[in-house]
Amino acid sequence: MKRTHVTTSPSHFGLDRLDQLLAPSSPRAVVYLQGNPGTGRDSFAIHFANSCNGQGDVLWIGIHASTPNLPRAQNDWWNEAQESGRLHFHEIDSITTSPARLTTKLRQLINAQTFARAIVFNADLLALTGDQTLCLSLIQMLRRSVPLSLLVGTLPHIGGELDLTPPAFVALADCLLATRIALPAGSGLKLDVIKSPSPDHGLPPTLHYEVDDEGVKFLPSPVPADDSDSNGTMYSPQGFPPPIITPRKYVVMPEMFYMDSDEERLLASRLDEINAGHSDKQFVMPDSRSSTSIDYNNRIEEFKLGRRQWDFFVVDAYRLGEMVDRNLIWPLGEWLTEEWRNKYLPVALDQCTIDGQIWGLPHWINPGVMLYRPDLLARHGMQPPKLSSELVEQCLFLQKREKNSDFAGCVFAGAQFEALTCTFLEFLWNSGGEVYDDALRPILSETAGVEALRFMVDLIYRHGIAPNITPDLNEAQTTSIFLDGGAAFVRNWPQVLARREGAAALRNGRIAMAPFPTTSADMAPTSILGGFCYVIPRHVKSPETMMRFYTDFYSDDTISELAVRGWACSPFKTAYADKHVLRLRPWYAQMHELLNATRTRKSIPHYRDLTRLVRREVNLALRQMKSPEGALSTIVTELQHGLARQERGMRLQKVLDHIRTHLHEDITRDGMAALVRLSPSYFSTLFSETVGCSFARYVNERRIEKARQLLETSELTIAEVSERVGYTDHSYFCHVFRETTQMPPTQYRLQALSRTSHH
Structure with a gap:
């Protein structure tokens, strides 16, 4: 792996080397881990902050656990930077400060002004709190606002040996990995561990890690700064310890x-x-x-x-x-x-x-399949039913022949789960019905849909071949009833055959599967694909x-x-x-x-909305708390309302996009209403109900918002800004701007320039 960023120990190579290594070009996602006690850890941290000073103000956030842990090394830059206001120093106790308060405090610091860089000193103490969610949220918040460096404290020793993977280090690395999605493409995440160990450790002055998508890897050696080997050859100095890898767990x-x-x-x-x-x-x-x-x-x-x-x-x-x-x-x-x-x-x-x-x-x-008892059918010279009417006839016949009073002809899942939607759709399709017509209008309440749902209800209450508890049965319960010999047919899935009981029943000739029966002989059976x-x-x-x-x-x-x-x-x-x-x-x-x-569920438009409605309304019909007509009419009505809301949302989004890209033009209510083919009065009502303010107010707010941006970032005259945001009357623009911002455009620009020069 080619190394393009190499960091060296300050005690070994001198602080001047850091000025080019830790300059503005240093990656945002670099973590600097340095210091055994007494080896210049604090001095290095202060020098690093000094190297950032020429870029602008530096925000220094010192994390400590109950006992303050200020950098001990003081120098002229530190004192002068604090006095001049270029160094903004804040201490936070990660133990006694609540996560919510800690997050709020840091957000307030970041929002207060613009910083060239934020430095979190002893950042590993965040991870030691055990609240990785807190650590993650803080890092994400800081990264979104300012180039960020994390300075992590002393590496511990275990039994006299240097521990290269302390828990806080690994926890912090995990948090960094979790935030990497917010980084610019190709930014990478490199972890250079800057150490100044005592000679008896036998380690080189700088340890190098790569934090990639597979975890934290300890590299044998870096590629030297002047190396040009395109293959990324690693050099292993004599006496260097073997690679230590912290496995990334997935x-x-x-x-x-x-x-x-x-x-x-x-x-x-x-x-x-x-x-x-x-x-x-x-x-x-x-x-x-x-x-x-x-x-x-x-x-x-x-x-x-x-x-x-x-x-x-x-x-x-x-x-x-x-x-x-x-x-x-x-x-x-x-x-x-x-x-x-x-x-x-x-x-x-x-x-x-x-x-x-x-x-x-x-x-x-x-x-979806119909599972049946081939042994029962063969005993009476029957074949699996191909028509719905044959299913009823066979179930009634078998119920009379079976001596078990609890024997059900057929069972299906009627409880309020997604399986009910699958079952209902198969009854619907095999009755010749559809959810929508070619124009995507819901047609469930038409004849075929009503007949399909009525047939499901009749299986329970008219024919008595499905149990009365059907509205409460889920798939697992119908499977148990069938495998226990309590039914001749079950609407289910081939997964039943994969169960131990199903496989045993298959070997004994007590279970087989067939396509779903239809209402007409010239109709091809259709089932849903799960x-x-x-x-x-x-x-x-x-x-x-x-x-x-x-x-x-x-x-x-x-x-x-x-x-x-x-x-x-x-x-x-x-x-x-x-x-x-x-x-x-x-x-x-x-x-x-x-x-x-089969037909896939994704081929059914608005399936999630449909299944929510079917589970509720069809279940009510199966309980005889609603008629089939009433249940399906409710589904159709709510689907129509949902489609209408979606259509309105798409129309309004078209209007909002047009406003955003045409602020320099004349934008009228009637023009926007015509754009989305609505009457002006209905458009006004719809806009205010959806957006939360009147159309005129919204347009003015967007125009002033754009004007403020131009005043802050361009050298356009006030009149030119006025025209750029769609105001042909310069005086009216100034009037609206003052009402919105509580100051005239000229004063707003002066204040913006003042803020910029201060930073």
Whole structure:
């Protein structure tokens, strides 16, 4: 690795060397770690501050833990800089000051004026508080406002040996890595540890670390300052200690919660194999994993709120849209090679793609299916029903023949979970209905939709072939009822066949799967495609590292083993031609037929809004608390309102963008109303309700805001500024400016110039 920034020890090379090494060109993200007691640590820190002085004022923030820890070395520059006001010195007790107060105090300091550089002395004490969130927030706040250097205190000794990885040092490095996303592209994060150790340590005067996306690495030696070796050759002086690497731990969740002991052992063994080949990083699974879908969903919600810091984990594919909208995950197309894209079934990769960009890596796929009892049907000479009417007839017939009074003909999940949306959509599509027409108008409440929902209700109350508790059943409960022999049919997923009980029932001829029945013989059955995918969160600074983990993890043998041990259907093509897989999971042979008759959830516009409404309204209909017509009418009405709000938002955004880029032109209410095809009166009402002020006030505020910027940064005359922001009447501009800023434009400019010259 080519080293372009080399730091030397002040005690060894002299302070004058620092003037060029620590000058304005020094990287923002450099951490300087220096000093054994008595080796000039404070002197160096003060000299560093002095080297920044020519750039402007310096903000010095001294962190201490209960006992003040001021730099002891005093010199003429320190005293003179404090007296002149060029050095702004503040001390903060990281132990007794509350995190909120500490953050507020630093924010006030930064907002008070402009600094050439901020120096945090003894910054490692922030990390020692144990509150990495606090440390992270402070570093982020400072970095956004001013070039920042962190001066970290003395390295400790353990048993007479120099400890190169003290906890505070590693914790601080982790925080720096977490903030790196805010740095300019290509800025890098280099950590040069400046030491003045006593000779008996046998160490060179300067230790060099690289902080990259894989952790904190101790380098054998730097490239000399005058080195031109393009290959970045490292030179190892005699007697230098061997490299010490602090592994970067990545928390990965290669499975969600449907994981038996065999699969868990397989995953753990695979992680051990990968970790064995990497001494600089380590991949670990979370300390605890979800045991239920409810717990898993709660954890995903915690991740969206920033409370879970997994580096690589599994999400339901329908959540991708929201995570993309909220900028929570990385796009992955850049790192997914054509070779890997060709490994997937097209439908698996398609559900991970949004607007042409790949955001997830396929993990499992699941087409909705009807599972049935082939032994019961064969006993009475029946074939799986292809029509909805045949399903009712067979269920009624089997109920009469079964002596168990609790036997249900068919079961499906009716509780308020996303599975209810999937079930309802399959009833809808197989009744000839759609959610929207070609113009994206909701049409659920038309005949086909009403008949589909009424059929679901009739299965419970009219025909009595679905249990009365259906509105409270989730997928896991319907699976248990079916596998326990309590039903002849269940709407579910092939994952049921992957369970131990399902696999045993399959071997005994007590379970099989078929396409969903339709209402008409000339209608092709359709089911929804479920699936899960891996995502890489935005807090991961090296998504390519996680991509390498993924491609290493999924060896050909792992793909095959997971296909026979996993809880759902593999997204990889090879699994469906693998004789080992087909022998142990013969139902894979049916999957191509079923997958070709699926529709992805992402193909349904506004799916998140739809599923929220379906879960509520369809569940009410299943409880007979609303009629099918009433429930679907409510869904349609709220979808229409949501679409209208979205349309209004898009129109207003168009207006705001136009105002921002055309301030120099005549901007009228009627003109903007015409731009977005609204009546002037309705436009005024909509604008004020949405933006929070009148149209005229908003335009004036934006114009004055732009005028203030021009007065501060340009040499334009007041009249020219007035014209640039759309005021043809110079006197009126001055009047509006005075009303807004409480001073005329000329005085505002003078004050701005005064502030600039002071700094």
